[in-house]
Amino acid sequence: MSTGPVPKPIAGPSNFIDERIGAGTFLKRNLRKVFPDHWSFLLGEIALYSFIILLLTGTFLTFFFKPSMGHTVYEGSYDALKGVTMSEAYASSLHISFDIRGGLLMRQMHHWAALLFTAGMMVHALRVFFTGAYRKPRELNWLIGVLLLTLALLEGLTGYSLPDDLLSGAGLRITEGVAISLPLVGTWITFFLFGGEYPGEDVISRFYSLHILLIPGILLALITAHMILMWVQKHTQMPGKGRTNENVVGAPFYPAFMAKAGAYFMFTFGVIALLGTFAQINPIWLFGPYNPANISAGSQPDFYMGFLEGALRLMPAWEINLFGGSGGTLPMNVLIPALVPMGIIMTGLALYPFLEQWVTGDRREHHVVDRPRNNPHRTSIGMSAITFYGLLWLLGANDEIAAFFSVSLNWTTYVGRVLIFVGPFLAYVITYRTCLGLQRKDADIIGHGVESGVIKRLPSGEYIEVHVPPHPAIEALMRDKKPVPIIAGADSDDPDGDGIPSKGMRSPLGKLRAKMSKAYGGEKIALTDGHAHGHEEHAAVGSGEDDKPSLTH
Amino acid sequence: MNRITARRRHPLARYAVLLLALVLIGGFYTLVTAKSNERADAAIASGKADDVAEGKKLFELSCSSCHGLNAEGTKQGPTLVGVGAAAVDFQVSSGRMPMANPGPQAPRKQPAPWVNETTIRQLAAYVQSLGGGPAVPGNEQVDAALGDKAKGGELFRANCIQCHNFVGAGGALTQGKHAPPLHEATERQIYEAMITGPQAMPVFNDSIITPQQKRDMIAYIVGVRDEPNPGGAGLGRVGPVTEGLVAWIVGISLLILAAIWITAKKRQAQ
Numbered sequence: 001m002s003t004g005p006v007p008k009p010i011a012g013p014s015n016f017i018d019e020r021i022g023a024g025t026f027l028k029r030n031l032r033k034v035f036p037d038h039w040s041f042l043l044g045e046i047a048l049y050s051f052i053i054l055l056l057t058g059t060f061l062t063f064f065f066k067p068s069m070g071h072t073v074y075e076g077s078y079d080a081l082k083g084v085t086m087s088e089a090y091a092s093s094l095h096i097s098f099d100i101r102g103g104l105l106m107r108q109m110h111h112w113a114a115l116l117f118t119a120g121m122m123v124h125a126l127r128v129f130f131t132g133a134y135r136k137p138r139e140l141n142w143l144i145g146v147l148l149l150t151l152a153l154l155e156g157l158t159g160y161s162l163p164d165d166l167l168s169g170a171g172l173r174i175t176e177g178v179a180i181s182l183p184l185v186g187t188w189i190t191f192f193l194f195g196g197e198y199p200g201e202d203v204i205s206r207f208y209s210l211h212i213l214l215i216p217g218i219l220l221a222l223i224t225a226h227m228i229l230m231w232v233q234k235h236t237q238m239p240g241k242g243r244t245n246e247n248v249v250g251a252p253f254y255p256a257f258m259a260k261a262g263a264y265f266m267f268t269f270g271v272i273a274l275l276g277t278f279a280q281i282n283p284i285w286l287f288g289p290y291n292p293a294n295i296s297a298g299s300q301p302d303f304y305m306g307f308l309e310g311a312l313r314l315m316p317a318w319e320i321n322l323f324g325g326s327g328g329t330l331p332m333n334v335l336i337p338a339l340v341p342m343g344i345i346m347t348g349l350a351l352y353p354f355l356e357q358w359v360t361g362d363r364r365e366h367h368v369v370d371r372p373r374n375n376p377h378r379t380s381i382g383m384s385a386i387t388f389y390g391l392l393w394l395l396g397a398n399d400e401i402a403a404f405f406s407v408s409l410n411w412t413t414y415v416g417r418v419l420i421f422v423g424p425f426l427a428y429v430i431t432y433r434t435c436l437g438l439q440r441k442d443a444d445i446i447g448h449g450v451e452s453g454v455i456k457r458l459p460s461g462e463y464i465e466v467h468v469p470p471h472p473a474i475e476a477l478m479r480d481k482k483p484v485p486i487i488a489g490a491d492s493d494d495p496d497g498d499g500i501p502s503k504g505m506r507s508p509l510g511k512l513r514a515k516m517s518k519a520y521g522g523e524k525i526a527l528t529d530g531h532a533h534g535h536e537e538h539a540a541v542g543s544g545e546d547d548k549p550s551l552t553h
Numbered sequence: 554m555n556r557i558t559a560r561r562r563h564p565l566a567r568y569a570v571l572l573l574a575l576v577l578i579g580g581f582y583t584l585v586t587a588k589s590n591e592r593a594d595a596a597i598a599s600g601k602a603d604d605v606a607e608g609k610k611l612f613e614l615s616c617s618s619c620h621g622l623n624a625e626g627t628k629q630g631p632t633l634v635g636v637g638a639a640a641v642d643f644q645v646s647s648g649r650m651p652m653a654n655p656g657p658q659a660p661r662k663q664p665a666p667w668v669n670e671t672t673i674r675q676l677a678a679y680v681q682s683l684g685g686g687p688a689v690p691g692n693e694q695v696d697a698a699l700g701d702k703a704k705g706g707e708l709f710r711a712n713c714i715q716c717h718n719f720v721g722a723g724g725a726l727t728q729g730k731h732a733p734p735l736h737e738a739t740e741r742q743i744y745e746a747m748i749t750g751p752q753a754m755p756v757f758n759d760s761i762i763t764p765q766q767k768r769d770m771i772a773y774i775v776g777v778r779d780e781p782n783p784g785g786a787g788l789g790r791v792g793p794v795t796e797g798l799v800a801w802i803v804g805i806s807l808l809i810l811a812a813i814w815i816t817a818k819k820r821q822a823q
């Protein structure tokens with residue numbers, strides 16, 4: 001991975017440091033580290049830089065924010081609330097918004113950064129998922145990522161509740177509802193969290209400690225671990241010319257990547273500052289102070305909580321009364337939507353790399369990522385998960401949708417209840433077909449070349465369009481396709497021809513595994529015409545580079 | 554104890570009770586009739602007799618097809634006896650009546666060309682003459698400048714936002730009905746909406762919310778909707794839904810474009 005002579009700006013300081021503490025070679029090595037330069041590798045950085053901005057703006061907010069639910073009468077400069085009794089937390093958030101110089105900008109930047117932080121994580125995770133970059137040896141980093149996402153949701157929820165306004169109070173109320181509906185421990189947990197009967201006097205200060213101390217601390221530690229692992233394991237890279245599982249092609253950290261990363265930080269900062277300046281977010285003064293007796297139409301949480309809200313709205317009222325009510329009530333209408341979708345999505349994310357490994361039996365290291373079309377089942381599973389999540393998210397805003405498009409609110413719920421089952425299934429089928437179609441197109445280009453737009457007239461009078469070979473870079477990208485592995489012996493009942501299925505495949509679980517492996521893996525559309533696609537091909541995984549381009553036309 | 558029981562058994566006791574009951578009923582009756590007479594008098598005084606006559610003509614022309622020739626109601630529309638001048642003023646000035654096409658609810662629209670202050674007053678006078686009901690409030694009663702915004706805000710949050718949203722952005726109700734945004738309603742219409750309770754909206758009569766409190770709420774609604782957004786573009790003021798859309802459509806898209814742009818220039822391997 002050494003890339004030419006070490007430039008002077010690195011050599012100088014690292015010699016200086018080397019002579020004092022003997023760490024120069026470490027610097028030398030690491031500053032020349034190579035980063036791939038495909039745009040999708042920058043997505044994670046949106047989250048990273050947003051986090052830095054969250055730390056900075058959040059610290060500013062802590063200077064002025066009072067995490068107390070003590071009562072006070074507002075006497076600040078916002079007219080429409082003068083003389084209204086409210087909590088200190090709310091009053092101090094108003095104070096930040098109206099009477100602290102730059103306070104509103106900081107609050108708004110903090111909130112926009114929070115949205116971009118979670119959104120950035122999501123697009124980053126999707127990139128990793130669809131390209132299979134979570135495969136060995138990066139499963140651990142994937143798990144850290146899932147944990148980060150979960151914690152970010154929690155961090156957002158606690159931060160959102162801090163200003164103690166009427167809108168965030170609605171979210172707090174739901175949190176309480178979920179906590180109290182947990183069987184056996186529910187009451188205990190709620191009393192612990194709220195310091196007594198809801199809303200109590202304690203929850204804001206408890207959320208405050210969680211929001212500015214505990215969760216950011218864990219986030220910071222996990223992000224550091226994430227970065228270190230990424231550094232040690234190096235980036236994956238898109239398939240292409242000269243890119244193998246043994247190298248990384250791209251720009252060295254210093255100076256090229258550092259310049260790019262620095263520029264990208266500035267971009268993120270700029271976008272957040274622009275949004276914070278020109279787009280109003282969470283106008284708490286319009287919502288009024290929290291009062292458990294009031295609730296507004298159109299109460300929604302921040303977008304990253306939207307899927308939980310949607311699940312809650314979708315769920316029919318279903319309760320189980322144990323022993324005719326004397327044994328307590330299991331409010332399934334709260335428990336299921338609060339726990340099941342979150343469980344499906346987060347557990348599914350966490351387990352996917354291991355499930356895939358189990359199904360494909362693929363335990364090799366992967367540093368070159370897949371193009372999404374080349375692993376159609378994975379891509380389809382991802383798309384149906386997105387559909388599931390997206391539908392819930394959309395339905396969390398069903399009242400806004402009903403009001404905006406003048407449709408019946410009830411019907412959005414009825415249709416949603418059907419779509420939530422049918423949608424993911426349709427997404428699966430459509431994505432699968434699309435992937436195969438794209439693979440076929442690739443095979444076609446490899447086989448016949450691309451249309452050049454040049455029409456030639458043959459001596460016989462016939463017109464033909466001249467096909468030319470694709471650009472070498474594109475061809476290399478296409479030729480990198482490898483079949484998804486299948487566990488040994490899964491594609492026939494009797495691999496050794498001795499009439500006995502191999503050992504692992506005799507149990508029902510083994511049979512299921514073999515079946516899934518066969519469906520999931522294998523070559524769906526062979527890349528080249530006339531190229532035998534038998535089982536030998538599977539053994540020859542990774543030898544694609546040696547084939548000479550065989551353009552027959 | 555014993556003495557009371559004894560008196561109850563006195564032969565004159567039943568006459569005394571009867572007398573008391575009669576006095577009570579009579580007093581109540583005079584009170585009630587006086588009140589409704591007063592109303593009718595007021596209607597005739599404020600609307601003048603010709604207004605009622607003119608109003609009846611207008612009514613027969615534009616409204617009777619649904620509400621019946623004597624406003625007694627038909628299958629197409631409810632009776633208007635007793636809804637009061639305020640209801641007519643609200644419904645007609647906001648363009649809801651005459652209703653155009655049947656639907657879950659009559660929406661606000663551009664009023665018909667013949668609608669103006671005079672015709673509304675005449676229609677209102679006619680309907681008022683039929684059976685009384687809440688009268689059109691006076692200018693001072695609805696003047697936002699005389700209300701207390703902050704108090705109004707508290708009342709508004711306690712009584713109205715579950716349907717109309719914190720900032721009066723409106724919201725969906727069941728079965729295709731909706732509480733409309735409060736961006737267009739005039740001060741007087743806001744007052745009238747409260748005292749007449751159009752369609753799915755409850756009536757907030759003066760014993761629930763006093764006239765002074767109504768004026769406070771008008772001050773709040775009008776004050777907040779005219780207030781600039783200190784934080785930049787208001788994004789429809791509907792809260793996190795549009796904020797989330799902006800975060801994705803503006804924020805994430807811009808950053809992805811930036812990423813593509815930054816990585817577009819590749820170092821050529823030598």
Ligand code: HEM
Pocket residue numbers: 051054055057058059061062065092093096107108110111114117152155156159160161162163211212216219281282
């Ligand atoms: C790391 C991810 C973080 C996320 C997702 C996040 C999210 C949020 C959100 C959504 C709010 C509500 C903002 C509003 O009022 O509009 C908030 C408020 C707040 N956050 Fe954070 N935050 C994060 C980190 C931090 C950190 C590191 C600090 C402090 C060092 C902090 C301090 C605060 C304070 C003091 C408030 C309340 C101030 C106010 O709303 O006026 N946050 N946070």
